[in-house]
Amino acid sequence: MAYSEKLLEHFKTPKNVGTLDKNAANVGTGLVGAPECGDVMRLQIEVDDESKVIKDAKFKTFGCGSAIASSSLATEWLKGKTIDEALAIDNMAIVEELALPPVKIHCSVLAEDAIKGAISDYKKKNGIVEPA
């Protein structure tokens, strides 16, 4: 697979690798994928309860180079955004930024699912109801 420079950079030195306390009230955890599929992403966000700004984001991924780069990039993009702004992150933006080949687009979809999963988890823990 001929990967882009940006992708290789994220793969070689991934950003924000780690674990937040999933039991903390202001941490949202998104765990998507399955070992049988060869892709598991865990994305976590630490949210400022007042401003709803994502203060910190961490990830760990079991997957190929594209999966790791996609989730690494996602954590970079999440930091500093509000959770509503974060919901607008679209997988195609990840595809463009990393120049993902067509056969790897599903890795970016998984990253988007992980973002949404983390935000949904935070909202559930904090009693935030989705607008009708």
Added chain:
Amino acid sequence: MNQSNLIYLDNNSTTPTDPRVVEAMLPYFTQHFGNAASRNHPFGWAAESGVDKAREQVADLINADTREIIFTSGATEGDNLALKGVFEMYSRKGNHIITLKTEHKAVLDSCKKIEKMGGEVTYLDVNPDGLVDLSKLEAAMTDKTILVSIMWANNETGVIQPMKAIGDICAKKGVLFMSDATQAVGKIPVDPKATGVHLMAFTGHKMYGPKGVGALYVNRKNPRVKVTSQMDGGGHERGMRSGTLNVPAIVGFGKAAELAKAEMEVEAKRLAGLRDKLESALMANMEECYINGNTDHRMPHVTNISFKHVEGEGLMMTFNQNIGVSSGSACTSASLEPSYVLIALGLGDDLAHSSIRFSLGRFTTEAEIDATIEQVTKGVNHMRDLSPIWEMYKEGVDLDAVVWAEH
């Protein structure tokens, strides 16, 4: 043979052409360039002579008669010719073929085509170590069975099937026995007559010969086997495979066979030593590593290891700037399916995604193995630091009990 610090451990995919083979081939491009079928002038005679010698060298390697060697463009063609050729030739005798789920695609896809042509094919399961169950094989045979197709050594795991035992069953039942022996010929002693194999496909580029040339062994006595040609036009190769012979490649193939016969025993011992060093070091350096396939009946130069909780393509990317290997991961295949061979061994998708195949070769050095041990160990540890399922495993979470949010 090594360009700077590049390490090649993917010899099951192809091998570098031995410089001695290249040297043998060169005169046949510009000097003895004639068509081997031109019987009426020195240009043709010189080419024919080169082919005759190569045919002897190839036959000699597998203890066959020169009249039993049909030159092809490779093992894929040989498999096609054997399977479809037997199916067509013996159609009055029956239409049932038995093979294994772990065969190469050249066999499996030919079988699929044969099914479309009205044939019946039984795809047998293998045991978890990759070996065929002989009683299941015998039980699958009917009075319509005309052919059993079982590969000598598996390309992914290196597992060697009990060829003599299979041959005995086929002889008893009067069924032809065909083998894709691509991964075995030239590397371990392969004697079709001694094992009861009637047809055997193999290729040059897996034994330090050039790409684009191979052979199909077709037994000519007790029983006399024939195949309906799949390539028509001129009647070359005893009417079984038409087409102008690729003389330089055939000459190279012959030379490669000669070298293999002479060097096989010593080389196999040396490679087994290096393979064992690589394998035991990796198993000792890290926990949760699993060797795939029977280790007693295995090619000396192959090891297929699953590194649990680490995905294969990602792992390869930690060292593939200078080490070449293969993986059974879905992420490395164009179809996004994990290795069907490893799945047939009952591995489970997650271990299939985590597998790496190391296949050593004639030009592999001990220094390269040492460097590989170091880089792969580093790579696995790095990927485990990134892996959420490794973290969960270390925390004592039962991963089989987790309900995954699949997409």
